[in-house]
Amino acid sequence: MNWKANLFKDFSKLGPLIGLIIMVIFLGFMSDAFFTLDNILNLLRQISVNALIAFGMTFVILTAGIDLSVGSLLALGSALTAGLLTSGMDPMLAVLLGLLIGLGLGAINGLIITKGKVAPFIATLATMTVYRGATLVYTDGMPVTGLSDSFAFEMIGGGYVFGIPFPVILMLAVFLILFFVLKKTVFGRQVYAVGGNEEVSVLSGIKADRVKIWVYSLTGMLSVLAGLILTSRLNSAQPTAGEMFELDAIAAVVIGGTSLMGGRGRITGTLIGALIIGVIDNGLNLMNVSSFYQQIVKGGVILLAVLLDRKSNK
């Protein structure tokens, strides 16, 4: 490869980041409110929920899978955790159990996909409906309220550490851990390999089924973690929480350059993808653009990201 091609390849990897920087500079000029500390922190807090789900989705998509159930799973996990809280359980224990429930619900997805040999799209389309239904049954369609006045639980969604919103810290901590997992661990390598070619991976001794079950479990757990941020902020669990969240999460992953075919992508890209979506929402709000138009812009950005990605991979 000559240097021109190399340069182009490098730039295409940076594409989403450059896009983000251009957007930020543009919005800085368009709106005085954009570059205030309050607004930046607010923006980061807003994206933390989507980012957490999208981090899990990155793993799933790297294995050439997809998880449509994240939104419903978030609602079910949150409602069940809220139920535990109202029963008077120790808040920290309830949160821990809630995360385990998320892990379990995700593992069910993974088991259906691997042991039942159902395509991920279909399997999670089914559980998306089932989990949503189960949430409605459990909550009777009403928000679960009166959770806890525990400081620790309020902290999850509404707290600050050194002036930084706690959800942002959670998001960054999870990001760093998962970045390390993908880059430096055997499991991370296996995730890429399974997505690259499952047959080759199995013949190289990788237990592909186990890898996939873990990936869906991780996504389940992160979805409930994201749900608990919402639950904590609202001090109630909504039965309709998380509707359409799967789309924003998938969008963040795709904008970040991870291939839906699996095997190729980076979690850094997903973080940037989530930031791009957040900046669009936030910026257009500041500019008083109608939310109807916001959808068109968001869709356009997703399309642009994929088209650019396709070009750079030719």
Added chain:
Amino acid sequence: MPNTPFAEMQGISKSFSGNQVLKSVNFSVDKGEVHALVGENGAGKSTLIKILTGIHKRDEGAVRINGKEVHFSHPKEAEQQGIMVIHQELNIIPHLTVTENMFLGKNIAYGKTGILNTKEMRKQCKANLERLGVSTIDPDDIAGDLSVGKQQMIEIARAVSTNAELIVMDEPTAALTDREIDSLFEVIQSLRKNGVAVIYISHRMEEIFRICDRITVLRDGEYIGTKNVTDVDFDGIVKMMVGRELGERFPERDYTGGDVIFEVKSLARKGLFDDISFSVKEGEILGVAGLMGAGRSEIMETIFGYTHKQNGSIHLNGKELPIKHPSDAIKAGIGFITEDRKSKGLLTDFSIGDNISLTNMKSVSSNGIISANKEHRLIAELMDRLKVKATGATQEAKALSGGNQQKVVIAKWLGIEPKLLILDEPTRGVDVGAKKEIYNIMNELTKNGVAIIMVSSDLPEVLGVSDRIMVIYEGRIANIFDRDQADQENIMTAAAGGE
């Protein structure tokens, strides 16, 4: 040759982004001639064909068809001049019928109605197949259910049906059984008789000497020469291809015998194979011969735990191995180089390094965390040991030649320091020079006590490399020969089910 050749390429040069892949190459093929185009992987054969068929544009030189210079800008234009290519990767859509495949893109309809005239297409399909002497393919068969050999016949029939004047065949026999090769050669003979020109690309010298009239050799994008087949021999061609004497085709074996290290007892899997019992000794190479579809690869995949056995047991060093997954086999020290490199052996989009570490995660990590140092050291060591030719460990596997890809696959398995290495068609699609290197690696391994099982459809290779030869016929062991008892004839007889 008195009259003008059908196709003539003169002084063809081509570079891709500054990298010259063809340097002033000459090539011509006459009507009714079968012309072999040979050279190691990366010599420029496919680029030359792509220029002939209009997929690539030439930088310099002239292409003449029937004496008239042409400038194809699209394969369709070449097709209109009667030039057809049968690619190594077949263009067959598996869930369509034979007829539908044959008329893909040129369906016959009732006038301009767009309604398909299936009756007419079926009739013509049958006629096309019969013209090739193929009567075992039903036009209504689903193409994907047929053997690769039969699928190949569909492609050839399709090419012939368009009144092709030149057919390019790229490694046409790679997936064919000996019988299918025979019938393919009959087809080629009849094409020749009808004045069709054939360009035949293959790594198999025996075939070239059997069927071709002339041979053109390319090396590193340069035109080395064109010879009549009758004027050269195997060694002469190989010398032209690699630019030096290669010496003996197979390295000397000095195996003297050892203890049994690996044993399989009455292994069975319903409908595929039954009652498979054999053993391999330390430092021994057991060759496994048989026809395509006899069940050889299936037996190996079962030994390795990729598919589940229904009966029987597997023993290494006298201990029974409960293999349920390839990871169990690897833990026990068994490596498996699969037949199909691209879909089962390599992560083609991944780097050489990633591919090599895939099987060696244990040795380069602790507590699940990979040590970059250990990993780089292992990759560098293995790439060096196998003399992998690449720009570096980060180069993508798909950018390598067939021989180098195979070396990467072998490297990934040497890292586990196997006690038993199973190689399934290890030299398929690999050029002569790299073949010899692979034989040398096998020799070196067995000197260190590694037992090797080598499945191969290349009979001279089986005879040249193995210490013992097991022949499989329809899922059963037909015979096991010692090296000095075996010859081409008794192996073929056993493989075909004879006594």
